[in-house]
Amino acid sequence: MTQQVRDIGEQGLLERLQRFCPPEIIGDDAAVLVTAPEQSLVVTTDLLIDGVHFSHVTTSPEDAGWRAAAANLSDLAAMGAFPIGITVGLGLPGDVSVNWVERLYQGMTECLQKYNTLIVGGDVVRSPVTTLAITAFGQADPHRIIRRSAAVVGDAIVVTGVHGNSHAGLQLLLHPELRQNLNDAEYNTLIKAHQRPQPRLDVLPILWEIVETLHVTSLHPVAGMDSSDGLADAILQICRASGVGAVLEHRQIPFPKTFDSWLTEEQALEYALYGGEDFELVLCLPKELADVLVQHLGQGAAIVGTITVGSKVLLHDKHQKFPDRVLSLSQGFQHFSQ
Amino acid sequence: MTQQVRDIGEQGLLERLQRFCPPEIIGDDAAVLVTAPEQSLVVTTDLLIDGVHFSHVTTSPEDAGWRAAAANLSDLAAMGAFPIGITVGLGLPGDVSVNWVERLYQGMTECLQKYNTLIVGGDVVRSPVTTLAITAFGQADPHRIIRRSAAVVGDAIVVTGVHGNSHAGLQLLLHPELRQNLNDAEYNTLIKAHQRPQPRLDVLPILWEIVETLHVTSLHPVAGMDSSDGLADAILQICRASGVGAVLEHRQIPFPKTFDSWLTEEQALEYALYGGEDFELVLCLPKELADVLVQHLGQGAAIVGTITVGSKVLLHDKHQKFPDRVLSLSQGFQHFSQ
Missing domain, CATH: 3.90.650.10 (PurM-like C-terminal domain)
Structure with a gap:
């Protein structure tokens, strides 16, 4: 039988998802990132809801992940900023398969890797509807915003x-x-x-x-x-x-x-x-x-x-x-x- | 009759919520923030779901907002970091009252103001369940993390x-x-x-x-x-x-x-x-x-x-x-x- 999120719990799922994150950054109350001096911090956030912004039915989890990451990186590009990292908040019903979640993260990291960036933090919680909250951080020369x-x-x-x-x-x-x-x-x-x-x-x-x-x-x-x-x-x-x-x-x-x-x-x-x-x-x-x-x-x-x-x-x-x-x-x- | 979110739409709600945000920061693809040189960037994120992490019934919207902001600022404090700002992603069913949302933001900003910080960006979307995604970022002396x-x-x-x-x-x-x-x-x-x-x-x-x-x-x-x-x-x-x-x-x-x-x-x-x-x-x-x-x-x-x-x-x-x-x-x- 397909393993569901409720079978391994939030803690179990977090452990499975850690392979998508750099180990030196996660595991504390917050992530610590080094930014270049003389650069401005650029921040953008998106909330994506199953059935509103993506669909379990017509979109593969890899593509949903890629598109969510790409949309946030595009907002950074639109400001003239290069990405530093993203955080991912994930709300999941108990009956979502663990495989679906891992494939979602696979798609996100494939997109991020192409642009030399990383998932640097996140949160996994129970929710009646699959929800993906992404915040992307970048840096830009303040004269080139x-x-x-x-x-x-x-x-x-x-x-x-x-x-x-x-x-x-x-x-x-x-x-x-x-x-x-x-x-x-x-x-x-x-x-x-x-x-x-x-x-x-x-x-x-x-x-x-x-x-x-x-x-x-x-x-x-x-x-x-x-x-x-x-x-x-x-x-x-x-x-x-x-x-x-x-x-x-x-x-x-x-x-x-x-x-x-x-x-x-x-x-x-x-x-x-x-x-x-x-x-x-x-x-x-x-x-x-x-x-x-x-x-x-x-x-x-x-x-x-x-x-x-x-x-x-x-x-x-x-x-x-x-x-x-x-x-x-x-x-x-x-x-x-x- | 009480005005509901669906009466004014996402764009209308965003306009109502702009008074809680500094006008020079919002209104573009992303927020631009100046950070102090020689400081590390510290980032933390929380996803809060109605009925799981807060309740329309037992918690006032102001208190839900305060608590959500406080939890993220506390994560920054726990890393030795001072807050720069937070982003707020809000998912709402159409029948939530506009007043409830404004009071939620009121509670968040009351907490943030006490600690000299701000809502610097966000996203408002339709969702079957009220969802609050907060990402807080701060800065810390890298030797004092x-x-x-x-x-x-x-x-x-x-x-x-x-x-x-x-x-x-x-x-x-x-x-x-x-x-x-x-x-x-x-x-x-x-x-x-x-x-x-x-x-x-x-x-x-x-x-x-x-x-x-x-x-x-x-x-x-x-x-x-x-x-x-x-x-x-x-x-x-x-x-x-x-x-x-x-x-x-x-x-x-x-x-x-x-x-x-x-x-x-x-x-x-x-x-x-x-x-x-x-x-x-x-x-x-x-x-x-x-x-x-x-x-x-x-x-x-x-x-x-x-x-x-x-x-x-x-x-x-x-x-x-x-x-x-x-x-x-x-x-x-x-x-x-x-």
């Missing part, structure tokens, strides 16, 4: 990669019949985009090197956030926090090529703008920096628009196939005000 | 205050008829000990001043933890982590005076050793330091025993009313091996 509120009129808006893949992957998992439109490689790319999203911590050293080597006139702090809640949301949040507007050019938004075979142009745009969970970075910076950054990043990185005066975020189509549209936070794509 | 594993044979074991008050307060709340044994002041002291426990961050500057001014021979790092899971648990955990034993003297364990009127001697000992949630510190340090520390702390601080070779924790009664007993982690007081 990326804030939502720093966008300036004239900035180019850069996306670090294509958008819509993760949502497409989810749709393929929910509606297997859609697979017939794609070959295996295309299918696997979209599924992986959903199951194993990559926080874009790799962008930071590239960005800072460009900022340092290019002597840009009128350089201001880079503005940005991640696109975990969708590309439209990211741009709208940045504009709101910075007190500016934006014009996006429909034809510059990079779509996955594989969308052509099974989505209309309108659907593809909806996936890209509102799909969410692509965990790319959306950055606002002077055009001359943006050009070099996009060139260095490749792989779907693009300038998708420009920061403008005002507060509206306009979507423009230079082919004039679609009329100009105003994006809004509260309304999804289907409720566009025209 | 208090670890469970640092106890040395011959150390005096200091408690920073009386034990059993919190459990007594809980019993009085659960069994109102017990109140008849106490006057109002006595009753209120015990209730408050349960509802508003005080993390002993105040002990740290006193401890360090004594360590600095007294030139103790053979000084080693101070060992210790907090007594959140009971005094017996704290001593047993320290002994296990340090590879040592201990002898406790029954007559040196400080009991609340108010126990005499309604508890047997055996019950009083049980409350003190196993009651839990008193959030005092249990420290192991050279006798000459311990004497000065106890004198400075007053208010129930006492040397309750000595660290010995071996691994057993013995409870000795110099009046020989009780036989020597061995304390154990897995068994409560009622299951003493004799």
Whole structure:
């Protein structure tokens, strides 16, 4: 019979999970971490509830763990911070299998290891619903913090990669019949985009090197956030926090090529703008920096628009196939005000 | 009608809760905090579930908030760390009243303000069960970290205050008829000990001043933890982590005076050793330091025993009313091996 959490208890489970944590850090009232001098501490937290944010049914425990860790590391990347460690609070019903929990931790640590970070502490408790509380810690040069509120009129808006893949992957998992439109490689790319999203911590050293080597006139702090809640949301949040507007050019938004075979142009745009969970970075910076950054990043990185005066975020189509549209936070794509 | 969480949504609730957070810190992907140079980062996390760790029924939301914050600050104190801030992840069913949530945050911030710290970030999500995930982070001089594993044979074991008050307060709340044994002041002291426990961050500057001014021979790092899971648990955990034993003297364990009127001697000992949630510190340090520390702390601080070779924790009664007993982690007081 499958061993359940209630069979080994909280203490027994903690002992099983210790192999995912560095032994020199755990085992006391709190974890002690060494931070680099002259760095600011950056902290972010997420609470994930079974049935709301992940599903025992459609998500493997490894993928749920990976995605939870990736989302928090992406929040750090969005601030310009490199991860130091995460804490994991886990609430579990007694009938969850021990194997499920170990696989969840396996997925988390796989993601963390890729970015040289660790689980440094946690808590395991009984709960009627499986609950995952992650707090991620990072450090950043205080002069290189990326804030939502720093966008300036004239900035180019850069996306670090294509958008819509993760949502497409989810749709393929929910509606297997859609697979017939794609070959295996295309299918696997979209599924992986959903199951194993990559926080874009790799962008930071590239960005800072460009900022340092290019002597840009009128350089201001880079503005940005991640696109975990969708590309439209990211741009709208940045504009709101910075007190500016934006014009996006429909034809510059990079779509996955594989969308052509099974989505209309309108659907593809909806996936890209509102799909969410692509965990790319959306950055606002002077055009001359943006050009070099996009060139260095490749792989779907693009300038998708420009920061403008005002507060509206306009979507423009230079082919004039679609009329100009105003994006809004509260309304999804289907409720566009025209 | 009482406004419920579902009436205003997650975004609406977040806006209501922003008044409990410093505006310059929240509103981005993560919080940015300045830490002191040369300090280590200390991190601790707790997950609290309605019906398991607190109750909508017997605990006011202010007290639940205070206790949750206090428990995490106590973990920092137990490491020798001063708090920088906490993050709060909150999972809520739609039918929780907005007022309940605001009162919970009120209780948390009351506790935090007393210790000059803040809520610096968080997450509010939908959940079938009210869930509170707190991560507290602090900073400590790396040479003054208090670890469970640092106890040395011959150390005096200091408690920073009386034990059993919190459990007594809980019993009085659960069994109102017990109140008849106490006057109002006595009753209120015990209730408050349960509802508003005080993390002993105040002990740290006193401890360090004594360590600095007294030139103790053979000084080693101070060992210790907090007594959140009971005094017996704290001593047993320290002994296990340090590879040592201990002898406790029954007559040196400080009991609340108010126990005499309604508890047997055996019950009083049980409350003190196993009651839990008193959030005092249990420290192991050279006798000459311990004497000065106890004198400075007053208010129930006492040397309750000595660290010995071996691994057993013995409870000795110099009046020989009780036989020597061995304390154990897995068994409560009622299951003493004799």
